[in-house]
Every structure is written in C-alpha cells, then in structure tokens.
Amino acid sequence: MQCVPSGTQKPLHESNSTGLNRERKTFPRIGAFYSRGGQTLTQSADNIPGKRPADDSPALETLTPEQLCGRDESALVSCPWGSGLIHRDLYHPLMRLAEAAEGAGFTLKLASGYRGFDRQCAIWNAKAGGARPVLDEQGAPLDTAALDELALVHAILRWSALPGSSRHHWGTDIDVYDAGGLAEGETVQLTRRESEPGGPFEAFHDWLDGYLTGPDNPGFYRPYDRDRGGVSPEPWHLSYAPLANRYARAMTPEVLANYLQTESFALKETVMAHLPELFQRYVTVPPGPEPSL
Numbered sequence: 001m002q003c004v005p006s007g008t009q010k011p012l013h014e015s016n017s018t019g020l021n022r023e024r025k026t027f028p029r030i031g032a033f034y035s036r037g038g039q040t041l042t043q044s045a046d047n048i049p050g051k052r053p054a055d056d057s058p059a060l061e062t063l064t065p066e067q068l069c070g071r072d073e074s075a076l077v078s079c080p081w082g083s084g085l086i087h088r089d090l091y092h093p094l095m096r097l098a099e100a101a102e103g104a105g106f107t108l109k110l111a112s113g114y115r116g117f118d119r120q121c122a123i124w125n126a127k128a129g130g131a132r133p134v135l136d137e138q139g140a141p142l143d144t145a146a147l148d149e150l151a152l153v154h155a156i157l158r159w160s161a162l163p164g165s166s167r168h169h170w171g172t173d174i175d176v177y178d179a180g181g182l183a184e185g186e187t188v189q190l191t192r193r194e195s196e197p198g199g200p201f202e203a204f205h206d207w208l209d210g211y212l213t214g215p216d217n218p219g220f221y222r223p224y225d226r227d228r229g230g231v232s233p234e235p236w237h238l239s240y241a242p243l244a245n246r247y248a249r250a251m252t253p254e255v256l257a258n259y260l261q262t263e264s265f266a267l268k269e270t271v272m273a274h275l276p277e278l279f280q281r282y283v284t285v286p287p288g289p290e291p292s293l
C-alpha cells in the first residue's frame with residue numbers, strides 16, 4: 001500500500017468486510033445506561049457501543065496489524081459530539097469525562113481522536129520533505145537541510161509519530177481541550193503554552209490533574225505526561241488505559257516492522273534500519289493504570 005497525499009481519500013482496507021464504510025451510529029448519553037458507580041449496564045448489550053455480539057467480535061488479543069497500524073476503521077464510532085472518530089469502547093468513558101468536565105464548568109472537545117495511517121503518513125512526509133516545519137526543543141523551526149537522515153527522523157519523532165505507530169491509530173487516544181477557554185476567534189494549537197500558567201487551558205488542566213487521580217476516572221491517563229527522552233510532553237493527549245493497554249501489548253517492534261515493509265513513506269530506509277531503538281524510544285510508554293471493575 002502507498003501513503004496518499006493529504007486530502008485524498010481511498011478505502012483504508014479494501015478487503016475488510018466488517019463495515020468500514022457503514023454509517024456511523026450515534027448513541028444516547030451515558031447517564032441512561034450506567035449506574036452511579038459507572039459500571040452497571042441497564043440496557044440490552046446489543047444497543048450499547050462497546051458491547052458487540054460475540055459472533056462478530058474478534059478478541060482484542062488477536063488484534064491485526066491493520067487494526068494496530070491505522071488501516072482498519074471497523075471498531076470506530078463518531079465521538080459524542082459528532083465530529084471525529086473514536087473506538088466504540090471509548091464512547092461511554094468519554095461521555096463520563098465530558099460530563100465531569102461540564103460539571104466543573106469546562107467544555108471538553110477533541111482536537112484529535114482516531115487518525116488513520118494515511119493521515120499520519122501525510123504529516124510525516126510533509127515534515128520529511130520540508131512542506132511542514134520540523135520544530136526544535138523550544139518549538140522553533142529547525143533547519144532540516146543541516147540534518148542527516150537519522151537526525152531528521154529523531155527530530156520529527158519528538159513531535160509526530162511514525163505512521164503505523166501512532167496511538168491515534170487505535171481510536172483509544174484523544175487530544176482534548178476546553179473550548180470555553182478560547183477567546184473569540186482563537187483556535188486550539190495544542191502547545192504546552194496553552195496549558196501552562198496564563199494559558200487558555202490552565203484551569204482545565206488543573207482540574208484534569210485532579211480528575212485523573214480521582215475515584216471517578218474510568219481509566220484515562222496521560223502517556224506523554226513528562227519528558228522521557230522520546231515524545232515531547234503532551235498534557236492534552238489522553239489514553240483510555242483499559243483499551244489502549246491491550247493495543248500497546250499487541251504492538252511490538254516486530255509487528256510494526258513487518259507492517260511497515262508493506263507501506264511507502266519518506267525516510268523509510270533509515271527508519272527500518274533503526275526501528276528497534278526508535279520503537280523503544282518513541283513508541284513504548286508506561287501502561288496506564290486500569291481501574292478495577
């Protein structure tokens with residue numbers, strides 16, 4: 001398969017017959033389904049995202065390379081606000097998060113949910129080819145002409161995932177912000193400045209800090225909470241651990257290497273020659289804590 005330019009759509013997985021292009025369903029608010037404790041379902045499981053009939057539901061442990069690498073959209077639904085796609089099992093936890101945020105006076109929105117291989121590849125290729133800036137540690141554009149290929153790969157990976165390895169490929173991870181924090185005409189940028197003191201999302205992130213460590217959190221955590229020498233810290237990036245941990249366990253350097261051999265993308269030769277150490281540094285993150293049911 002080949003990565004296509006941004007804006008060009010093609011079927012993500014032509015051989016998949018499990019409903020790639022079927023109409024996205026919308027679902028009622030979580031309060032209709034869950035008890036106060038957040039786990040007791042009170043409706044027919046067939047009507048609830050996250051509960052699939054057993055006969056068409058492959059075990060998560062058998063996740064395919066296409067599911068892991070952003071080539072399979074069959075598990076996705078529209079997010080609760082109708083813009084962006086997420087894994088169906090994230091729908092209710094996301095509703096709980098959004099409702100908690102709303103109760104605290106914030107308007108939680110997604111800057112990103114699911115992102116497929118082609119989209120990630122377009123970002124990657126644009127940075128590798130100079131059509132998009134590659135940033136230094138301070139967020140200023142780098143002179144990429146002065147870098148050798150491996151240095152360029154590392155520079156891109158600080159801010160953007162290698163196509164095939166993004167956690168956004170799973171539908172389990174989201175980039176969030178508080179739309180109420182934006183001034184008229186202002187748009188979200190997803191920079192650390194926005195969440196720091198004086199930034200438009202400072203209060204939202206202060207609240208989120210408490211929510212993530214509190215008893216009502218259904219399992220969200222920040223995989224890029226601090227700088228471990230790989231991906232630059234991203235306080236806005238949340239992962240739903242009960243689901244994402246399973247994808248992360250299934251995604252190994254071998255799975256990624258075998259899959260990437262089938263794709264075309266910029267700097268491929270250099271990436272493939274260094275994939276084990278790139279994977280360890282930029283793909284591996286600590287698993288999130290999973291709440292007990």
Ligand SMILES: [Zn+2]
Pocket residue numbers: 112168173174175234237238
């Ligand atoms: Zn993200």
